[in-house]
Amino acid sequence: xxxxxxxxxxxxxxxxxxxxxxxxxxxxxxxxxxxxxxxxxxxxxxxxxxxxxxxxxxxxxxxxxxxxxxxxxxxxxxxxxxxxxxxxxxxxxxxxxxxxxxxxxxxxxxxxxxxxxxxxxxxxxxxxxxxxxxxxxxxxxxxxxxxxxxxxxxxxxxxxxxxxxxxxxxxxxxxxxxxxxxxxxxxxxxxxxxxxxxxxxxxxxxxxxxxxxxxxxxxxxxxxxxxxxxxxxxxxxxxxxxxxxxxxxxxxxxxxxxxxxxxxxxxxxxxxxxxxxxxxxxxxxxxxxxxxxxxxxxxxxxxx
Ligand code: BEZ
Ligand code: FE
Numbered sequence: 001x002x003x004x005x006x007x008x009x010x011x012x013x014x015x016x017x018x019x020x021x022x023x024x025x026x027x028x029x030x031x032x033x034x035x036x037x038x039x040x041x042x043x044x045x046x047x048x049x050x051x052x053x054x055x056x057x058x059x060x061x062x063x064x065x066x067x068x069x070x071x072x073x074x075x076x077x078x079x080x081x082x083x084x085x086x087x088x089x090x091x092x093x094x095x096x097x098x099x100x101x102x103x104x105x106x107x108x109x110x111x112x113x114x115x116x117x118x119x120x121x122x123x124x125x126x127x128x129x130x131x132x133x134x135x136x137x138x139x140x141x142x143x144x145x146x147x148x149x150x151x152x153x154x155x156x157x158x159x160x161x162x163x164x165x166x167x168x169x170x171x172x173x174x175x176x177x178x179x180x181x182x183x184x185x186x187x188x189x190x191x192x193x194x195x196x197x198x199x200x201x202x203x204x205x206x207x208x209x210x211x212x213x214x215x216x217x218x219x220x221x222x223x224x225x226x227x228x229x230x231x232x233x234x235x236x237x238x239x240x241x242x243x244x245x246x247x248x249x250x251x252x253x254x255x256x257x258x259x260x261x262x263x264x265x266x267x268x269x270x271x272x273x274x275x276x277x278x279x280x281x282x283x284x285x286x287x288x289x290x291x292x293x294x295x296x297x298x299x300x301x302x303x304x
Contacts, residue, residue: 022049071210079171081115085211088112088257089220101240105148107296108240111259114229115206116161116169124185127278129196134180136165136198139268139287140276141244145191145232146294152191153295159184159231160195167203194278199268199287200226202251215256222256225249230293237295244291266291 016024025045032038051057076082087093093112101110124130131138145156161182163169170180187193204222207215215222227243245252245260247267252260268287276282 018053022046025049068210068214075209079174080206080209082206082209082211084113084115085205085209086214088114088205088259089211089215091258094258101238104296104300106294107148107238107300108232108242108293109261109263110240111242111261111264112257113241114257116163116171117159117229117231118161118171118179118182121159121161121182121184122179124183124195126185126188126192126194127196127280128183128185130160130181130183130185131164131196131198132178132180132183134164134170134198136201137285137287138282139197139199139289140194140278141197141228141289141291142192142194142278143290143292145187145193145234146292147237148294148296148300153234153237154187154189154191156187156191156193156232156234156237156293156295157184158187158193158293159233160197160228162197162200162228163203164198165201167201172206196280197228200228200246202226202249205256220256221251221254223251224255224257225251225260232293232295234295236298238298238300240293240295242293244289246289 013024022045026042029038029041029045032041052062072082072086084093097110097112101107103109122132129138141160145153145158147153161169164181170176170178170182173180181197183195185193185195202223202225205224206212207222212222214220226246226249229241229243231239231241233239243259243264245265247265252265266289268289271282271286271288273282273284273286276286277288
């Protein structure tokens, strides 16, 4: 086997520095069979080298960055996703989401996925209480799922997750063995859905790890405005991953992860104790929020 067959480049590759070093690293990706992979890696390397040189990156700074990234990985587990968190606070998640889901024919806008989604959450039926013991004031959430042409989407699947009154998701409470404030349900024949949960409150993203250090070094706030997460899907439609944000929240214009879109803000209306519109008797003050979701068809423009 000769050098070319082993994927080795020909020509002098010693004493490389500055532009020549960058060029040689880029050339080593020329052999990649996937054109997309080759482009991604060559642009990434090009930007990284340019960054290091423009900033005159010191060895101490480079070592600190490696230590930081190492700790981002080490603290991640099946209950904590620090890598997603890092992407979120750098605004990278919203950049990618914005390109993948440009506003399409009145479809519901997408926003950050976040680190707290859990697949296979408990299934519920319309009218059930997803709080399942989560702390907070009762809140009835209702709406309809439609297509961009206005047709109801029967039996659309809604996956829902949210933090409790203390700003914690169930997965952040190690003592819990059941899902709380989390579940999935199907809309009815006419695309209607309704369920009880607790009123969402603003909360800080987890800031006890390396991403928190990053925020503090920049004097940045970890706060997110109150919201409920939704992932809405149906056969023949694009899945929409989004939130419904609480109108009037003090952090709507200061979201730590840049996820707020005007079209996703809805009023949480407070009610005195009494009979709610689903016929249930409420012995304490409660809230209602109405929000309709619009799913683009699978063939509408998307970069997914
Ligand atoms: C969330 O809303 O659950 C979330 C999103 C991004 C980072 C952290 C949390
Ligand atoms: Fe959240």
